[in-house]
Amino acid sequence: MTGHIHEECGVFGIFAKERQKVASTAYYALFALQHRGQESAGIVVNDDGVFNTHKDVGLVNDVFSQETLEKLGEGNMAIGHVRYGTTGTGGRENAQPIVVNHLKGNMALAHNGNLINSYELRTELENEGSIFHTTSDTEVISYMITKERVRTRSIEEAVLAAMGRIKGAYSLVVMSPSKLIAARDPQGFRPLCYGQREDGSWLIASESCAISAVGGHKIREVEPGEMIVFTKDGIKSCRDYCGQKKAFCVFEYFYTARPDSEIDGCYVHDARLQAGRFLAEEYKIDADVVVGVPDSGLDAAMGYAQASGIPYGIGFLKNKYIGRTFIAPDQKMREDRVRIKLNVIASEVKGKRVILVDDSIVRGTTSIPIVKQLRDAGATEVHFLSSAPKFLNPCYYGTDIASRDNLIACHHTTEEIAKIIGADSVGYLSLEHARHIAGTDGSEFCMACFDGVYPTEEPVETDKSRFERHISDNPKFRKNA
Amino acid sequence: MTGHIHEECGVFGIFAKERQKVASTAYYALFALQHRGQESAGIVVNDDGVFNTHKDVGLVNDVFSQETLEKLGEGNMAIGHVRYGTTGTGGRENAQPIVVNHLKGNMALAHNGNLINSYELRTELENEGSIFHTTSDTEVISYMITKERVRTRSIEEAVLAAMGRIKGAYSLVVMSPSKLIAARDPQGFRPLCYGQREDGSWLIASESCAISAVGGHKIREVEPGEMIVFTKDGIKSCRDYCGQKKAFCVFEYFYTARPDSEIDGCYVHDARLQAGRFLAEEYKIDADVVVGVPDSGLDAAMGYAQASGIPYGIGFLKNKYIGRTFIAPDQKMREDRVRIKLNVIASEVKGKRVILVDDSIVRGTTSIPIVKQLRDAGATEVHFLSSAPKFLNPCYYGTDIASRDNLIACHHTTEEIAKIIGADSVGYLSLEHARHIAGTDGSEFCMACFDGVYPTEEPVETDKSRFERHISDNPKFRKNA
Amino acid sequence: MTGHIHEECGVFGIFAKERQKVASTAYYALFALQHRGQESAGIVVNDDGVFNTHKDVGLVNDVFSQETLEKLGEGNMAIGHVRYGTTGTGGRENAQPIVVNHLKGNMALAHNGNLINSYELRTELENEGSIFHTTSDTEVISYMITKERVRTRSIEEAVLAAMGRIKGAYSLVVMSPSKLIAARDPQGFRPLCYGQREDGSWLIASESCAISAVGGHKIREVEPGEMIVFTKDGIKSCRDYCGQKKAFCVFEYFYTARPDSEIDGCYVHDARLQAGRFLAEEYKIDADVVVGVPDSGLDAAMGYAQASGIPYGIGFLKNKYIGRTFIAPDQKMREDRVRIKLNVIASEVKGKRVILVDDSIVRGTTSIPIVKQLRDAGATEVHFLSSAPKFLNPCYYGTDIASRDNLIACHHTTEEIAKIIGADSVGYLSLEHARHIAGTDGSEFCMACFDGVYPTEEPVETDKSRFERHISDNPKFRKNA
């Protein structure tokens, strides 16, 4: 709701024992991963080596119809992708999976993450005469694998060799005519897991919710640095790149992942409940009711209520019919926009001191009308708690946080923020507690956006930012519409 | 979720002090009323006597675009409608509001409800040579008003005279070149209220949530039997038909209306909380967690938890991207369909005795996979509570309940139902408690679907059912595709 | 091409011996009648008394898809309609056929023509409390038939009685649950014929080209004033209104009808050839080549060439991909628009004296760039001949001629027109010759638009114009968007 923070992409793959409607399975799985990307969606079906593709800009429901699913036909493998893209980069040509033909056949790729050396790799490739159709990391990865494929005996050797070259965050699903491969970067920034269905089909997905949505059970995470190869002869794991320090994006727990997904033994819902409980420890507020901002503030609000003993209330109704095509009020205040999406349930807050829990405060702009609604409905006090710590640093690994210029916490004290958004007080989860929300010592997390400790070298200036500056400086690189 | 129960339609009207973008206001209001009808939507703008209309089959978001809203243009009045229609009757021609030209000018109508004497009236009109383009009650009402309009001096006299002829449930918004009229049947089956915005615009809506969505405040209900006329000279109430025994549909509180709407002094959310509290009185179950079925079971579950002291849990995640175009799994069990829409959050229920609260049990079919999901996730016991009493009787006033053949409670004992849906026990709210959920003595409610006590004469066979039998018997009346 | 002259509508009906894909037959027939109306299209299928309808704004190809045709299903009768409508009257609600339910069943109507007493009839009906959803004559006719149907024993009696009340131009196809009826006004302004297919199906159509397009052969015209009833027992003709002075619209031959249609024994193509031959008699010009403006000027140009001995040339290529969605050049001259649609074939006209034949000159605006193209391509002289006489008078019977204000011939001499359009000379077919283009004495023609002799009483002010003035004077009647 409050969000100008978005993770990039969800991936899925299926390797079935026999020819079947794998496109339908991928469709339902992408549906379950829709929260990870609403910009574009795509599926590639592998029918005995023939790749059939459909992808386009839009929600899964918009991109696929009964007819397009039927045209994709049957097969024994499929991969799928949902993509989030910032304005201007979301054209149809950037939709994934991407399919390439190379010397030794077809290959399809779906990628979630952000490389930190894509600019170097791209320059190197261009020097050899390579052409690029998009500005995406995925095309760079495709090239790296293809380059290796020319001199290796198998696709898995090529993927492994490419993993030695690409750096940063990547959770990959690669499909060749006869193999399905899952690969995850050595730090394991982005989630990736696999499972199986009763009919024996192997399933790979960004989150476990996609596996259960299609009737499978999760087996385990793909380990950071691991590559798993699925063939008709079974599965094979390669752990050549495992063993490095892990750096899983903690913000996946706070915001990105779906509450019903389980990551590394901890349900996202439980992590959020725990964040709420920690908030209750940190902020002991004398109040009458705890309410959450739908949807991602609800779990933490519940946690706060449980730990504090203050009653949990359903403070807002979210209009569930809001979709992409919603026509936003023009020439009006942001307040109107929020009111149409969220309406306060006055009887829950009237005459009460309210603790309001949201997942984060990024720019603060959407918090203002929410607090105002509570006051208009008769709340006597409004205490605003953010279940995540303060955003203070840029992310180089795929979470699209507004630039520092827009991060309210970079420019204002907590007290100032309270004044800006109209709350009686504002509180953020502490770094220490954030580290422990999944019930671990937190050493496996990347919390760079909160604490500025980057798990990879030279995070001072990303290739992405350099690349983008390069583009804006130089007409030849300016982005296409 | 469990619902094959749907109310028919939501209505809206605005009378502004001066020419403005009334189409936008109507759009946002219909958006807030979308839960009352997803079949079709329409808006008529009155620009100094010129009526501009746009309506079509689909959700508000599908029917209206920036372009169509602009084409509707500005005006000082507008009315809008969202419609629910059962299969086969939902064609474009049945979309409302309907606009008619008669002797003395234009008229537009939006209607929520169901007449019980439409067959007699229709026959009477046809005998005089009237032609009908639809099978809707709304066309009958248009005729009745027009017949009167020919011999009366004003539209309000005509509406009043027509109110003397039509019987059953109706909440009407009527727009003439210079007047906006709200009218409600003497029993007040369906809700209708009015309010005002800061700029002085008068607002009429089925529910208060639509008034607050567009920045207005509700003033009061339109009284059962009341007609209110809005003109540039102010508002005028006519209470000629007031004073009869009220019969407000109690199911509006249980299911139809939006939780953030307030009806007759009671928030729908509060009535549902109360239902949950009553359930806690009636069913004292030894359990570990109370979970609700999203969305309409959540409030009652919360009420149960509050009253019983058993912790409330977020047991399910509902996929918020499910829309009308979702492609349902074919040749598969209902279980799959539910799993894609709802996924259990296993950590909330694993190893626990679960109390599951839903708004009702109509046919029982959708309850089965929900209970199964809980068990698969490790719930040791599942006790299913319905926040509404047993459905035992048909509704003649606009709630589309499955025929008695499909009502599980008509054919099975509570114990049998528990066995069918796989629950350890099943409980329904008692009639006595249902009567009191809004904090009143309940004498103002119609509870016929639960208790069989019909507030109007001769409910044995409705005109609707007679009419439909007539249609199916006689080729000349068979419904068009 | 030059045309702001348009006839209103084409109609079609089929009565098959047994249940079959009558929707497909209607689709292909409407396709053949598309030139008579590009605004909207519709088909109603009668499947044993059940009427299935699909109609919408757009070309036949846009309105119908494989899917919609399949939804219309099979039946033993169908009627169809294509409609031309001037801006602002072309909404979806005006699409035909219209379907009505009345006391004794369903009825569907498709109508081509224009009543001259619709305002009186409408007023009469409104005084009785009738409501109108459109401003079309077709709705008035539906009412007139229904009024009679209440007191008669059969649909044909009702149609016959209605024919006694409605005045003006009408070619009607009426479908009841068991009968198909063709009816034509006593003057026979608009064409209507019937035929049969090898499988015994009866076919009714505005023009014979639609009958041959679906594999049938034309039997004869429906006579002016005749009603023909098709039932499973055969066909029955009623000639109660026959025998009045005929007044067939001669402009159907010049422009409206398709060249391959045969009307009253004369092919439209032949009439146009004859017009060209007459022009050669009237205008003996010393020239090198005769070219026609595609498409409707080609036949007359050929006739001129044949009669004069001057070679016929293909002077222009018309871009056949121009459709409704063509984006017109903005902020540019009309010249560009014409050049994109029509391109001169320079080698045919370079250094030559050119006779250019078009079907008419209405406003003259489109003639200017056509003449200029010829000159730019090197034509040394351009003589412009109109195969129709001068337009000088309004039409009250369905041909949409621009108001007198826009008719260039009302305000300018022939010499002035030549100067305006840049031609060396301009010539129009004489009235005397126009009368004889179909090889008859011409007594059966209405030529009012050319000669001002109206075949019905009181043509001074039409109901239509009165009605329209009424509408524009009175807000309550202003047209909806």
Place this chain on the structure above:
Amino acid sequence: MTGHIHEECGVFGIFAKERQKVASTAYYALFALQHRGQESAGIVVNDDGVFNTHKDVGLVNDVFSQETLEKLGEGNMAIGHVRYGTTGTGGRENAQPIVVNHLKGNMALAHNGNLINSYELRTELENEGSIFHTTSDTEVISYMITKERVRTRSIEEAVLAAMGRIKGAYSLVVMSPSKLIAARDPQGFRPLCYGQREDGSWLIASESCAISAVGGHKIREVEPGEMIVFTKDGIKSCRDYCGQKKAFCVFEYFYTARPDSEIDGCYVHDARLQAGRFLAEEYKIDADVVVGVPDSGLDAAMGYAQASGIPYGIGFLKNKYIGRTFIAPDQKMREDRVRIKLNVIASEVKGKRVILVDDSIVRGTTSIPIVKQLRDAGATEVHFLSSAPKFLNPCYYGTDIASRDNLIACHHTTEEIAKIIGADSVGYLSLEHARHIAGTDGSEFCMACFDGVYPTEEPVETDKSRFERHISDNPKFRKNA
């Protein structure tokens, strides 16, 4: 009409003196080139080095809307493309122009033609690790240019170097951030010309009709083997590859090009007239009327009539509303399909001996119902003349002729063909006359499809056919949907 022969693609480019609506110009030009490809369309606008692209499957009218043209924005250069593709190869990903990013900037390409060594080049590239997203020659050409671009100082050097590697038919338009380049293969198989508009803008197009459609005048053909570079400093021609034996596709005159286009000093219309005149020399038939099959048989029929003195008649009316979405009659004879598209004008042929002229006879299937229509309309004799010689050999340069198996002339004598299509006699233009239709000695033509003399080496098996066999043999290369 009769055609299963299609040329592949039309190209366009504009280099304006200053920033303007070049997208609109390209749109109208593509509209004029639509006959060269109906499968997909695309435009790339160059706005000071920023490339904005829109392309999709469909006709120009379907692909572009006012909105998409506006989004393309302004610029000082644009290139455009319309594409014809056989079934299965026409996906969105194959739409042109293609845009690539390489080491030294952006590049956009539009291509018409067919390489004969694309398989070798592709293999070579793949061995170096290149990836391909399509199966098109255009992607191969992009790579060849890019490879050279890395080691050359300018785009024109790179194009020139690439021209030394690619073999076969190509008419190319290449756009770099600051230059527009036209290049044509040394044989000049496909047309390509350039011109200028009054505002100084340079225009490149496959045919002159596109230049005149946008208000320009053609200057001359791009010479076979020539490369022309348009920059803000003027134009520069490079003729390094000129001087080889020319081999212009003669079938462009017979069928592919538009009659109003002028190629190498001869209008296509005049060449077709000449073909008709030659036919009159070769086939002196005693007949009453000469009719052509619309559209491409009309010019030759006119030529025959002029030379023979037998009157020209308009024998058929073609339904101008037939579009891509036309729903073809299922389970019916081909006859129906033709009858809906073409209808005989009976009065022109009844009782007459008819000479029927069409552009060619490929498979003969569509000729059968056309001849039958003439006979059914009363023609006493039907003599069928093909304005092109017999198709006997495959084309390797971009004309999509049915394989030899389907070429009727490969399997039947002229007499047998007459019997098969139901004609009294059949005649083909002689090879000798075909060679001279453009008024030259014909030495500059490729007539391989007629005479089997191929202008390039090793035409025995094309790379295309090898490639395709390779694809069908090997799952990894099978075509995507």
